[in-house]
Amino acid sequence: MGPQVVFRSRVLPYLLVAPQLAVTLIFFFWPAAQGLRQSFLREDAFGLSTEFVGFENYATVLADPTYLEAFGRSLAMGALVAAFSMGLALLFATMADRVVRGAHVYKTLLVWPYAVAPALAGVLWFLMFNPTIGVVGYTLNRAGISWNHYLDGDQAFLLVVLAASWKEISYDFVFFLAGLQSIPRGVIEAAAIDGAGPARRFWTIVFPLLAPTSFFLLVVNIVYAFFETFAVIHATTQGGPGGATETLVYKVFNDGFIGLDFGSSAAQSAILMVIVSLLTVAQFRLLDRRAEA
Amino acid sequence: MVENRPFLALLRHLVLILGVALLALPVWLAFVASTQDGGEMLSGQFSLLPSGHLIENYTAVLFQGLASAGVPPVERMIFNSLTMALAISVGKIAISILSAFAIVYFRFPLRKTxxxxxxxxxxxxxxxRIVPTFQVVSDLGLLNSTAGLTLPLIASATATFLFRQFFLSVPPELAEAARMDGAGPMRFFTDILLPLSRTNIAALFVILFIYGWNQYIWPFVATTDESHYTVVMGIQRMVAVPDSEPIWNVVMxxxxxxxxxxxLVVLAMQRLFVKGLVDSEK
Incomplete structure (x- = not known):
C-alpha cells in the first residue's frame, strides 16, 4: 500500500487525517455505538427506566412475522428492481454501442434520470398512476384493468418498484455501455467472419464477457433497492396500504421514530448492518474479478 | 462495424428513441400537470400538451409556497438545498483528499487502524443509523443548522477511497523529485498533487453534488423548522396532506x-458525471 517514497513528519499526518477522523468519530462511531447499546436495552414507554435485556430485542425482531415479511418484501423488491432496470439498461446499451449517428445524443438523453431524487421520482410515478387523475391509472381503469394503488397493496408495491427501476436504468446503462465498449472489436469481427449472426454473437460472446459487470450491478442494484427505495416509499405510500410496501429500512425508521420502540429499531439496524457488510464484501470481491476480466 | 444492415440500424434507433421517450414520459407528464390550473387537473380530461398556467403556477410556488401545508416558498427551499449540496460536496472532498494524502504518503503509527x-x-x-444519529445531533444542539444537516452525511469513506486509489497511481518519481528539490510535503501537495487531481475532484464534485441535493431522510428528521426545509424533502409535506387530495399542479x-x-448538472457535465460514477465504484 502506497508508493516507495514517503515523507517524514511526526505531526503532519495526524493533522491531515484529523478532520475526517473527527467527523467519523462524532457522527459515525458515536451514533453507531449508541445504537448498538440500545439494541441490548429495553426502555419503558415513558423513557424513565431502561433495563439490559441481552439479545431479547433481536429474538423478538427475528420472531416477528411482520419483520420476516418485510425481509421477503425487500428481497423481492431488490430482485424486481434489478431485473427491470438491468434488462432495459442492457437492451439500450447494446443498441447505443452499435449506433453510429447520434450516439452522444442518445447517451445524454438516457443518463439524466440518475439525477432525479428518488423521492421526486416516486411522486411523479404516483401521480402518473393516480386512478382518477393520472394518465396511466385512468387509462388502465378505462380499459377494464382495475387500478388503485391507494387500496391494492400489490399495485402499490409494483408502483414503488417501477419508480425505483426507472431511476436506476441510467446507472446500469452507464456501466453496461462501458462494459460493452471494453470488449475487443477483433473478437466480434472474428465471430462475424465465421458466420455468426448478431443474435448469436450477443449470446455466445458479448453476454458472457459482460458477466462480471452484470454481477457487480446486481449487487449494487440490490443495495440500492434496500436503501434508496426508502425515499420513494416514505414520500408516497408510507409503507401502506396495509404494510404492503413496508421494507426493512422503512421499518427501522418507522419503529424508531414513529413507534418509539428504540430497542427494536436498533436491533433491526444492527441486523441490516450485517446484511450490508456481506453485500459490501461481495461487491469488493466482484470488483476484483471485474478488474481482472 | 461488422456488418451493415440498414434494417438493424433502423431497429436500433427505434429502440433507443422508445427508451428515451419512456424515461422522459413521467417528467413530461409532471411538467404538463404543473402548467394546469386546479380545475383542469381534476376534470379528468388529459392533455399531453402544456396548458397556459405555467408562469402563474411557477411564480406562486417559487415565491409563496404552500402555506396550507406548512411549506415555505420553493425559492427558499432551493437555496437550502443548494447550501446543503455544496457543503456536503466541498466538505467531503476537502477532508477526504487530506486524509488520503496522509494515508498514501506518510508512514505513521495507527495508520492502518x-x-x-x-x-x-x-x-x-x-x-x-438514523435514530441514534438524530439523538447525537440533537444532543449537540445541531438540529436546524447547516452543520447538523451536512456533517453526518460527510462522514463516509467513498471519496477517501477514490483519492487514495488515484494517489497510488501517481508515479512515485514525482514525490521523489519534489523531495530532492527540497519541497516539503505540503508544497508537493499544493503544487503537484492538487493540480494533478483536478479532473478527479471535478468528477467527484458532480457526483457528490447530486448525492447531496437528493438527500431526503436526513433533512426530513434534522429540520423541524420549516425555514430549513430542502426542496426534495419539502415535497413530502405537500403530498402527505391529511384527509385531502394533494394539490397536484403545485406539487408537480x-x-x-x-x-x-x-x-442540468448532469446534462452540462456528462463526461465528468460518467467518470465520477464509474470511478466512485472502484
Missing part, C-alpha cells in the same frame, strides 16, 4: 423545480 475506521463507514448508510411544479438543478 485509521484507514479501517474510515473504511467501516461504508457498512452503515445514514438510513440505518415543485417537483420540476427540485429536479432541475441536478439534472
Amino acid at each position: 485509521i484507514f479501517w475506521m474510515i473504511f467501516l463507514t461504508l457498512m452503515l448508510p445514514v438510513e440505518v 411544479a415543485t417537483a420540476i423545480l427540485g429536479m432541475l438543478p441536478p439534472v
Whole structure:
C-alpha cells in the first residue's frame, strides 16, 4: 500500500487525517455505538427506566412475522428492481454501442434520470398512476384493468418498484455501455467472419464477457433497492396500504421514530448492518474479478 | 462495424428513441400537470400538451409556497438545498483528499487502524443509523443548522477511497523529485498533487453534488423548522396532506423545480458525471 517514497513528519499526518477522523468519530462511531447499546436495552414507554435485556430485542425482531415479511418484501423488491432496470439498461446499451449517428445524443438523453431524487421520482410515478387523475391509472381503469394503488397493496408495491427501476436504468446503462465498449472489436469481427449472426454473437460472446459487470450491478442494484427505495416509499405510500410496501429500512425508521420502540429499531439496524457488510464484501470481491476480466 | 444492415440500424434507433421517450414520459407528464390550473387537473380530461398556467403556477410556488401545508416558498427551499449540496460536496472532498494524502504518503503509527475506521463507514448508510444519529445531533444542539444537516452525511469513506486509489497511481518519481528539490510535503501537495487531481475532484464534485441535493431522510428528521426545509424533502409535506387530495399542479411544479438543478448538472457535465460514477465504484 502506497508508493516507495514517503515523507517524514511526526505531526503532519495526524493533522491531515484529523478532520475526517473527527467527523467519523462524532457522527459515525458515536451514533453507531449508541445504537448498538440500545439494541441490548429495553426502555419503558415513558423513557424513565431502561433495563439490559441481552439479545431479547433481536429474538423478538427475528420472531416477528411482520419483520420476516418485510425481509421477503425487500428481497423481492431488490430482485424486481434489478431485473427491470438491468434488462432495459442492457437492451439500450447494446443498441447505443452499435449506433453510429447520434450516439452522444442518445447517451445524454438516457443518463439524466440518475439525477432525479428518488423521492421526486416516486411522486411523479404516483401521480402518473393516480386512478382518477393520472394518465396511466385512468387509462388502465378505462380499459377494464382495475387500478388503485391507494387500496391494492400489490399495485402499490409494483408502483414503488417501477419508480425505483426507472431511476436506476441510467446507472446500469452507464456501466453496461462501458462494459460493452471494453470488449475487443477483433473478437466480434472474428465471430462475424465465421458466420455468426448478431443474435448469436450477443449470446455466445458479448453476454458472457459482460458477466462480471452484470454481477457487480446486481449487487449494487440490490443495495440500492434496500436503501434508496426508502425515499420513494416514505414520500408516497408510507409503507401502506396495509404494510404492503413496508421494507426493512422503512421499518427501522418507522419503529424508531414513529413507534418509539428504540430497542427494536436498533436491533433491526444492527441486523441490516450485517446484511450490508456481506453485500459490501461481495461487491469488493466482484470488483476484483471485474478488474481482472 | 461488422456488418451493415440498414434494417438493424433502423431497429436500433427505434429502440433507443422508445427508451428515451419512456424515461422522459413521467417528467413530461409532471411538467404538463404543473402548467394546469386546479380545475383542469381534476376534470379528468388529459392533455399531453402544456396548458397556459405555467408562469402563474411557477411564480406562486417559487415565491409563496404552500402555506396550507406548512411549506415555505420553493425559492427558499432551493437555496437550502443548494447550501446543503455544496457543503456536503466541498466538505467531503476537502477532508477526504487530506486524509488520503496522509494515508498514501506518510508512514505513521495507527495508520492502518485509521484507514479501517474510515473504511467501516461504508457498512452503515445514514438510513440505518438514523435514530441514534438524530439523538447525537440533537444532543449537540445541531438540529436546524447547516452543520447538523451536512456533517453526518460527510462522514463516509467513498471519496477517501477514490483519492487514495488515484494517489497510488501517481508515479512515485514525482514525490521523489519534489523531495530532492527540497519541497516539503505540503508544497508537493499544493503544487503537484492538487493540480494533478483536478479532473478527479471535478468528477467527484458532480457526483457528490447530486448525492447531496437528493438527500431526503436526513433533512426530513434534522429540520423541524420549516425555514430549513430542502426542496426534495419539502415535497413530502405537500403530498402527505391529511384527509385531502394533494394539490397536484403545485406539487408537480415543485417537483420540476427540485429536479432541475441536478439534472442540468448532469446534462452540462456528462463526461465528468460518467467518470465520477464509474470511478466512485472502484
